[in-house]
Structure formats: C-alpha cells, structure tokens
Amino acid sequence: GENVEQHPSTLSVQEGDSAVIKCTYSDSASNYFPWYKQELGKRPQLIIDIRSNVGEKKDQRIAVTLNKTAKHFSLHITETQPEDSAVYFCAAGVGGSYIPTFGRGTSLIVHP
C-alpha cells in the first residue's frame, strides 16, 4: 500500500518568514495530493490540493509543488502569520474511490 513520509515534524518560524513542509510517497499510481490544516481540537480542513497532471499550484500565500519522478510534493507558505500556526497533514491517494494515506503531520508554530 501507499506510504507517506512527512518532514519536519515540527517547524518554528518568525512571523513573515516562509515555511516549507515536504512529503514523499511510495505508490506511483497516486495522483491526488491534498494538504490539510488542523487547528487544535478541530477538524482537518483542506487548504490546497494538486493532481498529478500539474507540477505546481498556488493560492495566495500557499503553494504546492509536485515532482512525480521523485515522488515528492511540498507545501510552501509565504509571509507566515500567527494564525497559520496549526498541524499540517499531507496525503496521497488514487482518484476514483480515493482512499488517502496521511503523513504524520507537521506542527507549524509562527512566532509573532
């Protein structure tokens, strides 16, 4: 089955800095890669996703890049703000029935 590795487990940045979280996956059939943000005690919320037919996608301060050859994808947050502090999960899966495999999460702390 799919195996998703996520790094780092904790990321501490100053407000205004950029943050990068990286994930690798093992199943070359995976074609859908969402990123979820989970605030303490809340539900995971999708913040951005990418499909395997594109290499990059951007939404305001958030971008995701995908390298299918190397089987890795990354989340980039620019101009971080304290409200970006949360746990971020990457996931990978095959579209259709789509059963995502989640990474272990990155706790992002943005210091004001």
Added chain:
Amino acid sequence: EPEVTQTPSHQVTQMGQEVILHCVPISNHLYFYWYRQILGQKVEFLVSFYNNEISEKSEIFDDQFSVERPDGSNFTLKIRSTKLEDSAMYFCASRGTGGFYEQYFGPGTRLTVT
C-alpha cells in the same frame, strides 16, 4: 455552506460496551468515510462506503467495527466491545462525485474508553 455534522461531540464509555457514532454527510454526496485519529498522531483511514456497501476498509476495521446508513441522511459507525485503545477522535467525511476528490470532514467525536 453545507457541512458534515457528527454527534455526540464527546462520548465516554466503559471498556466492553458498545458505542454508536453518528454522522450526517453533506446531502448530495455519495461517498462516505470514517477515520480515526489517536491523540497527537496522524489521521488513519477506517472504511469507505458507497452505494450502500463498504467499498474499502483498512486493517484497523476488523469485526469489532461496522457501518450503516440506516436512512437517507445518517451514516453510523458502531464499535462493539470497546477497548482502551479505541480511545481516539473519530472523523466522518463525505465526498461528491464527478471527479471531485475533496473530502469534507465533520467536527469529530472524541471517544474515551475507561
């Protein structure tokens, strides 16, 4: 904006008891999921449900677990004979069709087994 809802928000039960967790998916969605998240750990897939039957399940989803869609709106997860290690947050999610992969998560039910 429509949302997935779950009840109860917190369930405390004794070891060996049965619990039923309730979910109301978004009304026009056709794929339904249950996930588990042990405190401080990643989200783990339990089961997916489509067309009134289980479409996939993980190795976590053993005979202790069952799912049901008793009517046109509810989607339930039953855990028989709960164990201490079943203590976790349980999330329900639903998804539409037509190439839309995004899953919408409910707020979760925190299950505490004592």
